Amino acid sequence: MxxxxxxxxxxxxxxxxxxxxxxxxxxxxxxxxxxxxxxxxxxxxxxxxxxxxxxxxxxxxxxxxxxxxxxxxxxxxxxEGLGSGEPEIDLQLIQLQLDISDFVEEVHSVHHPIASELYYADQMEAAWERAQHFREQRIPKYLIHFDNALAAHGGPFSLGQQPTHVDTSLFQIMEGLDYMFPNYMKGMQGTWANLEGLQGAVPEIEGLVDYLASERRLEFNENGIFRYYEELDEQ
Amino acid sequence: MxxxxxxxxxxxxxxxxxxxxxxxxxxxxxxxxxxxxxxxxxxxxxxxxxxxxxxxxxxxxxxxxxxxxxxxxxxxxxxEGLGSGEPEIDLQLIQLQLDISDFVEEVHSVHHPIASELYYADQMEAAWERAQHFREQRIPKYLIHFDNALAAHGGPFSLGQQPTHVDTSLFQIMEGLDYMFPNYMKGMQGTWANLEGLQGAVPEIEGLVDYLASERRLEFNENGIFRYYEELDEQ
CATH class of the missing domain: 3.40.30.10 (Glutaredoxin)
Incomplete structure (x- = not known):
């Protein structure tokens, strides 16, 4: 079922x-x-x-x-038996997935620094300030962490040649950041090489080739979590 | 070990x-x-x-x-075998614990709406605004959720007569909110009756009687997550 x-x-x-x-x-x-x-x-x-x-x-x-x-x-x-087979490694993958959730919450808060129930337009000034700190401090801190985690088993995936739930999620945050901060991410190219490698490898996973080209794959938009506002991507 | x-x-x-x-x-x-x-x-x-x-x-x-x-x-x-023995219930308890983590992150962000690396004193204005929304919208939304969850198995604990990891955590957030917003929480007394019941029941758990009276139990303070700033508790 x-x-x-x-x-x-x-x-x-x-x-x-x-x-x-x-x-x-x-x-x-x-x-x-x-x-x-x-x-x-x-x-x-x-x-x-x-x-x-x-x-x-x-x-x-x-x-x-x-x-x-x-x-x-x-x-x-x-x-579905899609882990490493070693409990202590699978627990670390879950921890990484929780780190990703925390990062996604911080992404959301960039556009909602005062309140999640207010529109971005009603908290733009604080959002602008938050975006500066987020780009300078938080993105590097998290992405270095994820980049190092990918290196732990030799890459390109979180378990080396074997992709896991962590890899599809890391792919999505890299895609999201490229959408949210195109200038910033372009300027940082090469900084997080393992994550960039992953971003190229995940779309080649067999089940994803069709999906990513289909209408089931929703585009990022300004009602979602990763949003593009030109004023927040100024260098 | x-x-x-x-x-x-x-x-x-x-x-x-x-x-x-x-x-x-x-x-x-x-x-x-x-x-x-x-x-x-x-x-x-x-x-x-x-x-x-x-x-x-x-x-x-x-x-x-x-x-x-x-x-x-x-x-x-x-x-340690401290769950319900039913996987679908234990999974729900973990979900609740993750909901608690999200709430704790929102508590932290009340004092750090612009950036976690800045001091509260450097983001007081945004913090004041955030605190208003947090009290009016987010605390009720989360505490109703937790209060209902406690009712699911009849209370006083998350599994009825059996306490779990969720109960010690809910106790801590109630204690934290009482410290952070004493006026607000006093004014809301009676609103979340199951949580208040839990707050009374958890300190009677055998292992906690000594602990809570000991020096191992750290007091809330203004370097922690739950902080008391008089200006944020104004009604």
């Missing part, structure tokens, strides 16, 4: 990390709200009982109903 | 979530940097090879070296 993925249908957002992994590793899933719409998602979310997800994305896999992107990926990877 | 916990020695911060769980459930741990100091922590962190933790807290348990608070707690709970 295919798993149900529930996520906002019009942005790549956090749901895309789950989609990329499922598509890349042949996991059968149904992208429920893409077919049924936002209202169906909200209704479904409210219909859940017991310990509920805080927010989309979440998955339903028979009795299992869980939210949190990194948690979903860890669960699916474990269920 | 006891596990090694590595965390900044002078703040409760994220390390306290690990300490509370270990103390409450009789897990033998050594609080390495409390004994050896900050420099020893920094040295140890840099000495690690392979896929490394992004930041403290992290634990060393023989071959296992992992960071990320929620991940550490999920690992220890699983290892």
């Amino acid at each position: 295919s798993i149900e993925l529930w996520y906002w249908p019009e942005i790549p957002g956090r749901g895309e990390f789950v989609r990329l992994f499922c598509e890349g590793f042949g996991i059968d899933y149904e992208d429920m709200a893409r077919e049924r719409g936002t209202e169906a998602l909200v209704e479904h979310m409210h219909s859940l009982e017991g310990i509920r997800p805080f927010a989309p994305p979440y998955i339903v896999d028979e009795d299992v109903v869980i939210g949190q992107t990194a948690h979903i990926l860890a669960y699916l990877s474990d269920k | 006891s596990i090694e916990l590595w965390y900044w020695p002078e703040i409760p911060g994220r390390g306290e979530f690990v300490r509370l769980f270990c103390e409450g459930f009789g897990i033998d741990y050594e609080d390495m940097a409390r004994e050896r100091g900050t420099e020893a922590l920094v040295e140890h962190m840099h000495s690690l090879e392979g896929i490394r933790p992004f930041a403290p807290p992290y634990i060393v348990d023989e071959d296992v070296v992992i960071g990320q608070t929620a991940h550490i707690l999920a690992y220890l709970s699983d290892k």
